[in-house]
Amino acid sequence: MSNGQHQEIIDQFCILYERTSHKGYPGFKPSLQPRLKRRMEQLVQLHPEWHTDDYVDYFWSLINQESQPESEQQVAHLHLVAYLDASRCHFIRQFSRKFPLPLATCLHFFDLTTDVLYNRDSLKKIIDNYKATTTHVANLKTYVEGALKNIILDQINWESDWHLLCNVDLTSRRKFNNAQQRLKEALLRQGIREPMISQYCFAWQYFVPIYKNNRRYNPNQRKGRAWVQPELSDFEETARAYNLNRFVANTPLQVSSGSNVTAQMIQQWMTSCIDALRNYQELVETSRDTDSYEKHYDLSVNPWEIVESDQDSDELINHVTSSLQAQLQTIDQNLEKIRSKIPQQFRQAVMPLCYPHELSLLVQEQFAKKVGVNQGTIARFIANTYKSPLLTQLDSLMRTQLSPDLDSWSQTYVNEFLSKRFANPNQTHEIDQTLMVTINSLDHQSQLLLRLYYGQNKSIDTLVEDLAYESTYTIDQNLISIRSELQRVVRETIHKLQISYVEQVTRAYYKQVVSCQLLTALSRMKLRKILKMRYAQRMPEDKIALLLPNENISQAINYAKQQLQKVLLQWSYGNYGISLEAEKKQVSKVIEIWLNQLYCLDLNEKNRRETPYV
Template identity: 75%
Template sequence: MSNGQPQEIINQFCILYERTSRHGYPGFKPSLQPRLKRRMEKLVQLHPEWHSSDYVDYFWSLINQESLPESEQQFAHLHLVAYLDASRCHFIRQFARKFPFPLATCLHFFDLTTDVLYNRDQLKKIIHGHNANTSNAANLKTYCEGALKNIILEQINWESDWHLLCNVDLTSRRKFNNAAQKLREALFRQGITEPLVSHYCFAWHYFVPIYKNNRLYHPSQRKSRTWVQPEQTDFEETAREYNINRFLADAPLQVSSGSNVTAQMIQQWMNTCIQALRNSQKLVELSRDADSYEKHYDQSVNPWQTLESAQYSAEFINQITPSLQAQLQRIEQNLDKIRSKIPLQFRKAVMPLCYPHELSLLVQAQFAKKVGVNQGTVARYIANTYKSPLLTQMDSLIRTQLDNDLDVWSQNYVTEFLSKRFANPNQSQEVDKALMVAIESLAPHLQLLLKLRYGQKYSIDTIVDYLENESSDTIEKKLNLIRHNLEIAAIETLNQLKISYIEQLIKNHYKQVISDQLVTAFSEIKSRKIMKMRYAHRMPEEKIARLLPKENVSQAINQAKQQLQQALLQWSYGTYGISLDPEKDQISQAVETWLNQLYCLDLNELHSGEQYNV
């Protein structure tokens, strides 16, 4: 065969490099690729004398035969896509290098061209254009590259700043919300914080449909191929919608404060949003992780800042933790004095062996079966013996810190929230977030009262004039009822914080008990160097084998794991008289979990002794 070996021909028409697009025309299932290969193998057997161009002509004829079944046309289409795909991928990578931020540009170009190739009608237009030229024209792959290049350049010329801001599908709530989240993330990356982010996003919510209706869908604009500059009327309409709707129940609390916005403010905000989106695109090559930038760009605040103010110490947590740990030790020393069906000799084993955390060796049901009680007995033992005294101790510490009871604290907290943070709640404080949820659950007319009273700082008399159908006494009663509900939400959240903190403290304490046993056992392993390379430094076994060619790396790692597992088995039986042999798989999983945390453990032993080159 003069045009390559049979296998090369088969590969040309069955390997798809880019099968899907993140938007636009959907790709085909990867499971179709083996079927493409089988079909090509049969075709090559039938026509061994054919060249690549012959197969192109054959598939081209198939997709133009309307009488054929849809499945046959689909497969012919995919064979042609496969023929063009490798060349397309190479062309896109080379072409993207001519633009700033080539990685992000390359991904964008892949999307554009994938949407074209996987659209059968679009591909037919390209091939038809190639066939309509003279015999001296370039081959199909080169012609296709030129056609795709023109499509890319046309799209670049078509896009504008307002395309970047307003190219949103208004018919899909999910897509619109995703675009809103993308804008929020971009604004946080730009260094903009609340309440401005909520102001900008709320304005954008109304600007996009107004702009698209006036500039894209309007009869006078339909023939325009570009995203034109907005006009003053667009900003004026957006400002009007913003001011009318900012007191609605679904509007963010941040937009209910301050005076009315103007068209000039909306224009400035939208330009700021465009700049944030452009800068966000430039960062794509550094990180494609789009997880909640709000978390990264808000200052992290300890949840227990809830209890702190100017007159209280910021070291509250540092003070209460030692006190709770001392209480935990007192509990451990007096286990024989409590009432429980758990035998005395097994009581000290409950928390180290089966309190749930990452390194737990048993679950409660397994422990209960081993010591001859039911699971409920173990659960009550943990709750009554450990959690209840620790919560009592913490209640006492909190009351001392607050210097008053929780009712007074909740009243003061809600008062401060409404007067100082209503329009910009602290997203890092759990109580603030709980109050926001409580406000969002109120009836719309009650939310409006709050927004007028604390967002606009209206007096009761002004609210009466604004609403017209409410008396001052009625408004006062409703506001007092709302405050009472918010105070209850604050107390409930604080109580939940206490429970969560106690649970985390117990988890950390008994997780450390298991970790200490493994640290001791690890120090006695001969292959510590290999284990540190594998787990502390995250080296693959192949690389370790190259660095230490005389060592059997895989065998050394397996033996070390077995030693760590055996150490836990011996510790459990020797300390508590409980055999964990039937649960070896769970012990193995706990060891693996601990090893995978070696890189973040602050252990001098892990970084002493052996030296090696990396």
């Protein structure tokens, strides 16, 4: 045999393409690759006349000899896996194309067949069956492909739509909660909204153990290994559990509202859950294949969206934000009139340099040492000079826009929440969320009263009998007390939102001050193209080097960062008289954060924007 043929044989028995295994023989380690290659080179020198089948027989004999050391059997096993691995990879790629989700299916089949190949007993059994055949119509690789195909088909037959819905570990609360969260996200992506999501998930948590007990674990009902179709009795039992537990403590409000459910409703809900999970898998496959930077489904909204009309809400937010920004400018221009121990020449530096946002260059303690005061003086200066006036103005603006009487507004809000949204609270609304938490923290009797009165629309006379109250007057007083508590929660939430919003606007305002310095400097730099490719387009340095072969990319990026660092150092000292030479590392971290936040995504925007904060 020629040297080329010998090298081809060596490669066949020492190169592995799949390196992970979950259940069987431990996964292939890259450090074993040289060992396998050296062993094959030695065998080729010892037996230059051997062909491929001779090596297969040799390694097969080793794993069949119990007298061989374990290390020898392991290496022989890996040589056989390497011989079969390339054809296995090709077969799976081709076979996966016949299924609706080829990428996800391919990955699943890789995992499944890897567990077979890396399990020595499983692979030995397949080869033993091949050797036992009297006539070898197919070669070993083709035979193994057929065996793997049968294993895959058995797994497909074992799995079903109900496997997709009910294959949940009931012994682990964490895994069960993760599965429930996955179901919620799938329903959300499917376009299903509250109250249906809570009702579906509440039914699901009872259906899963009922189905598994009746169909999976009951020896009289099991049919092979398949996840069989549920029967009507499973849905009837789930409906009974749903109706029996819908008023227990900590049950979602959406579940306790409305009428009792039926077995047909449960069946329809579970079918909808299966459809959502199936489509959710398809979305995950697409995002993995086309976009490595997945965007999570986000329903967060501005906490001040408490006006029913979206247009009115946007106008309110814009009006409030612009008013607060104008107030910040006014305060900055009149700092010399403020009573404070901070020297006047340093007062304008407090907010741009050390107010806590992502681009702050100093912390309060560092700034205090630089200007010769203690940290408490800085904190009081920020609270009294900025936060307090802004909170006062924001409160005035909200009273003007919503209601001059906050008590009256909170009462109206609670009444509308209970009468209109009790069964379906706005999950993304801060005040509704807080009210839901408060209701769930009430004693069980109070929760039950609300669920029946507002969720079921039962009359007070009926509730006197159902809940064994003394009189309608007692129920009225309890409802008044509960509504009063909810109104107090609304007022407290409004105040917390005001504080949060003031901090949000202030952070954004002074963060923009620092950002504008960097953006202005970057727009004038010759190296901005490289920075844009690296940070805005997320290109690795080696790829940029291929596009710009005449540039030293790493050196250029470091030089650009040094220039941006120099800009901030000069700006701090030139505008405020504060030297940041001792904090160069902090400044470098700020620049790295700024670049990663894609502030340089579109430098041409700089020419069309004004920078009123500088």
